[in-house]
Amino acid sequence: MIKTLLIFLLALNINAVAQTAEKPLNEKPALIPMPQQIEWKKEWIALKNYKGIVVESASLQKEAELLQRQLKELGLIIPIKKSAAPNKPSIVLELGKVSTLDSSSEEAYKLNITASAITITGAGKAGLFYGLQTLKQLIDSGKNVKACNITDWPSFSWRGYMIDAGRNYQPMDLLKQQIDVIAAYKLNIFHFHFTEDIAWRLESKLYPQLTAPETMLRNKGKFYTQKDLKELISYCKARHITVVPEIDMPGHSAAFKRAMKTDMQSDSGLVIVKNILKEFCDTFDVPYLHIGADEVKITNKNFLPEVISLVEKQGKKVIGWEPGGEFTESTIRQLWIEDATKVSANPKVKYIDSRHLYINHMDPLESVVSIFKGKIANLDKGNDAALGGTLCVWPDRRVNKPEDVFMQTSVYPAVLAFAERSWRGGGQPDWLTYVGLDGSKEVNVFKEFEHRLIKHKNRYFSKMPFPYQPQAHLKWKFYGPFSNQGDLTKQFYPEETNDIDTSKAALTAFGGTFILRHWWGPLVKGLLEKPEENTTWYATTKIWSDKDQLQNFWIGFNNISRSYASDSPNEGTWDNRKSQVLVNGKLIPPPQWKQAGAKGNLELPLIDEGYEYREPTKVHLKKGWNTILVKLPVGSFKGKDWQNPEKWMFTVVPWL
Incomplete structure (x- = not known):
């Protein structure tokens, strides 16, 4: 049973060796979930230095064998022993009291890594198992482990x-x-x-x-x-x-x-x-x-x-x-x-x-x-x-x-x-749907998590679907509202000039997906505090390119729920709102939908309606700065029917 887990957890480490660039010595490992308490030390220690897996209690034999196979997948053969050899670094697995701020959970653990020993203490066997998961993430592509002292426990049982x-x-x-x-x-x-x-x-x-x-x-x-x-x-x-x-x-x-x-x-x-x-x-x-x-x-x-x-x-x-x-x-x-x-x-x-x-x-x-x-x-x-x-x-x-x-x-x-x-x-x-407004602390908090998320995507999910691209670096300025009086094609200042006055922006926010108004608003909070029907908004950002190139993008304006019998987009449109995206003034055409205009049917599988599962949109970028302008008109907030709710949104993200 445990062997299959190791194949997943550790064969992926092998992939990482081939695919992950060597990190700077001062870079910390990307841990998910981040432990409750962690004290980083300066050293990276070679795992080959540790000469034994020590378990004094026979009841922990399975946990020792789990770690042994984990290390074997990395090419390290480390024997299981009942006691540590004198003056030889060991990995010690044990059960014991784990003092935490507010938890007596058996899922708590301590993990201490020094040059002389790696010690994992679990409040229970579950805690010991979780300590092993954290240890796995602390190992880099060169089979070195970061010295640290961790005390960890779950906030929710x-x-x-x-x-x-x-x-x-x-x-x-x-x-x-x-x-x-x-x-x-x-x-x-x-x-x-x-x-x-x-x-x-x-x-x-x-x-x-x-x-x-x-x-x-x-x-x-x-x-x-x-x-x-x-x-x-x-x-x-x-x-x-x-x-x-x-x-x-x-x-x-x-x-x-x-x-x-x-x-x-x-x-x-x-x-x-x-x-x-x-x-x-x-x-x-x-x-x-x-x-x-x-x-x-x-x-x-x-x-x-x-x-x-x-x-x-x-x-x-x-x-x-x-x-x-x-x-x-x-x-x-x-x-x-x-x-x-x-x-x-x-x-x-x-x-x-x-x-x-x-x-x-x-x-x-x-x-x-x-x-x-x-x-x-x-x-x-x-x-x-x-x-x-x-x-x-x-x-x-x-x-x-x-x-x-x-x-x-x-x-x-x-x-x-x-x-x-x-x-x-x-x-x-509340339910918050975007990274954050410019200047808010939450932007940096999310950026730090996204940095870890992308590292895990590259290291552990190279052979599994992982539909996510970095978005926290994208800074958008929003202009509006402009009253379109129900004419979704009506043009306004941002698309009538080649030089938008950024001081006229109503707000600035970070992210790759923005929901101006959710179909469950106001329970779900979109970007706009007071969205209005029959209005048009615009969003702009700039993207740097080191050369002239075709760049893959995720672009979309209507994320279809996999629980509704929603219609597919009509031919020649991104959505039913006349949304548009322009790069350096050039209109980016919508996809040629395979099921254009198909009426919603729960028995009709989705094929390419979402950007995350269709071929990416290829956009020509010039060398230097490139300006992206997104037009976001909306009429009534009342959808065609409950299967086709009005989710006023857009996604524009380059593949990185």
């Missing part, structure tokens, strides 16, 4: 990642890849959503018809056997991750109805559900069962009370979506829109925050910014009620192949941002 494999099936190897990634970044919950209206994807020995191909609307015949789920649970346990399975009920259950010829809330349906739950609880060794229970009209008032009672009697804790059904106080709530006031007002109710953590609704650059800047549960750290948060990936729309989920949604960049925030805590209130 629940650091989750959720994938919906009910709508779009994902094979076991891809699930394990995701588990390996979240383990490397200290997440500890794998929320597995595998039943849906589209398909029921978990084998039942009692009711094999649940997974019959004819009951499925997509990926017919694709499901997880009981053996598969047991394997995933074991795979996660080896990485200190808890699996939270979700059997959605009584809503999102059309596949159940097709298979069983009855509604879950009918008397006969409830009997079947209870049998399924007993089978599940008897079969799988997990502490939680998520029952969903949202987006459904409750017609049987006994359904949820009886289901919750049964599951709890089987020794499992119940989790449900909030808002959702009428739950008992013992039910853990997972917030998806509720703003943490009604639930958090009751100290007896435990909850998990997933508000503003549905990355299928987000632009790639927006997702990293929003998650990094966000404040989980509106708190700096967790407590007995506010357990933490879960990052959610809901690919509602059909995809051509499972890997498309990770190209069309910025999954791994978002995971790293969420790992930073859920481990370190803190953040800012």
Whole structure:
């Protein structure tokens, strides 16, 4: 089990040796999540100097073997010993007390690196495992390790990642890849959503018809056997991750109805559900069962009370979506829109925050910014009620192949941002979608994180989708509002002059994606404090080029949610707002859309509608400074329908 993790974690280090330039000696390693306390020393120490992995307790043999294989992947053969040899540097693994400011968590650890010893002390085995993940990141491409002293612990006990494999099936190897990634970044919950209206994807020995191909609307015949789920649970346990399975009920259950010829809330349906739950609880060794229970009209008032009672009697804790059904106080709530006031007002109710953590609704650059800047549960750290948060990936729309989920949604960049925030805590209130205004401290804070993020992209994700480009260096000036009176083609001062007076800028901000007004405004805060309908704004920036060249760009004006049946852009347009982008006065034409004008359909996969999964736009840059002008008109904020909301935005970013 652990071997597969090492292949991911450490083979990627081998890639890094070939691809990463040698760093200056005074550059610090890029750690994600950044530890709570760290004291850097000056030295870089060759790993080959350490002659043994020392574990006095036989109970830590697996951890020692994990480290041994990790080092072997780097070409270092270091034996495991019960004690250190005199005057020979060693790597010591141990359990012990870890004194922290505000945590008694077994996930805490200390890591001390000197020329004489590397010592990792875990408050529990999970803490020791996390110390090993940090050690991995401290090793450079020359097999040297940075001397330092770290004391670290999580701010939230629940650091989750959720994938919906009910709508779009994902094979076991891809699930394990995701588990390996979240383990490397200290997440500890794998929320597995595998039943849906589209398909029921978990084998039942009692009711094999649940997974019959004819009951499925997509990926017919694709499901997880009981053996598969047991394997995933074991795979996660080896990485200190808890699996939270979700059997959605009584809503999102059309596949159940097709298979069983009855509604879950009918008397006969409830009997079947209870049998399924007993089978599940008897079969799988997990502490939680998520029952969903949202987006459904409750017609049987006994359904949820009886289901919750049964599951709890089987020794499992119940989790449900909030808002959702009428739950008992013992039910853990997972917030998806509720703003943490009604639930958090009751100290007896435990909850998990997933508000503003549905990355299928987000632009790639927006997702990293929003998650990094966000404040989980509106708190700096967790407590007995506010357990933490879960990052959610809901690919509602059909995809051509499972890997498309990770190209069309910025999954791994978002995971790293969420790992930073859920481990370190803190953040800012509200949902904030751009890097920051000129002069604000938050710009530099994000720049520092983005620097680490890009290093991880290059080092660990060279063979996996990682749709993110640096954006924090881009400085834009915004001009407006200009009243267009509903004429989206109307021209105004910034496009009528070759020399814009920068003193007329209404504001200056950093970033590559700007949402002037979100479709969920004002709950989600866009760039404009008071956006107005029937107005036009302009944005300008300058980009330096060392030579005349064709430069790849990400350019887009309408990030289509992977959860809506949104229309594809019309031929010859960037979007439905007549948006434009000009470089050195030359209009950049929109892509030749493969599905131009296609009406929204959840069964019609997206192909090139988003800049992150289509061929980049090639832009001619001249030697020297190049001026980019973006025109951003808008009419009504009311979208064509709920599937086509008006998200007034743009993305312009060069590939670096």
